[in-house]
Amino acid sequence: MKNCLCPVCGAAAAPAAAGLLKCGACGLVFKTEKDPGPAVYAPGLEEGIYAAAKENLFASALDFLGRVLPRRGRLLDIGCAAGELMKAAAAQGWEADGVELDPSLAHKAAGLGFHVYSRPVEDSFLDSETYNAATVFEVFSQMEDPARAVSEIFRVMRPGGYIYIREFNAAFHLPLYALEMRGVFKPLGLSPSVVHNFNFRAKTLRVMLESAGFRDITVRNSPPTSGDPYRTGGALGGFLTGALKVLYYWLTQALWLITFRRVFAGSTLIATARK
């Protein structure tokens, strides 16, 4: 009954919905049958998903890292796609490397002059204490073994280095998924929920980072991507979907404040921590 133990904290997990188990301790929701490999998007969507819609999010990540590590150093971007974040980091004085399993994206990133590892980070055999910063944008959800990956990231980071994570929030997507399964969004052609192999909430990210050895952990709601890069808004179109996402973000921030920073309802979370 290996499937009944949480792969992040080891506590018991119970059925949450069809094909999904939920950990009673850290709140991780995971698929009983894993999707093979990284997500595949329709042709033409990748540019929006990996680059344009995330420009501002990459800039905030680099602002944060530049503030806590003013002397910069080496940065490892896990799930670097075609190298957009590495390009922005290099422009700010970082020496950036990437990890990317999709061969065509890895090839594009390498074409920009970056060193790109094409094996999972937990099997990349990188030297210990090499990187000052690590960025992980929506990748833990699709990994084989996120807990092992975060321990490996901890090992390759220098003491005092920072990790910056953006990840889908299960507390938002799973209730939405339940409604979607009941056909609630069908009339508008919406498909707003994102359910991957591993679905984290704020507590899960904290537990996972803490067990790997990280400290000074912070978790907050993430601002949304611009527009509708995943085309989940159906008949609403890009502009309206984008506007609703911004409105929803401010509502989640209000909820977070009135619950004394305890309730995270955002569609995505940002976590940071120090080694």
Ligand SMILES: [Zn+2]
């Ligand atoms: Zn757990």
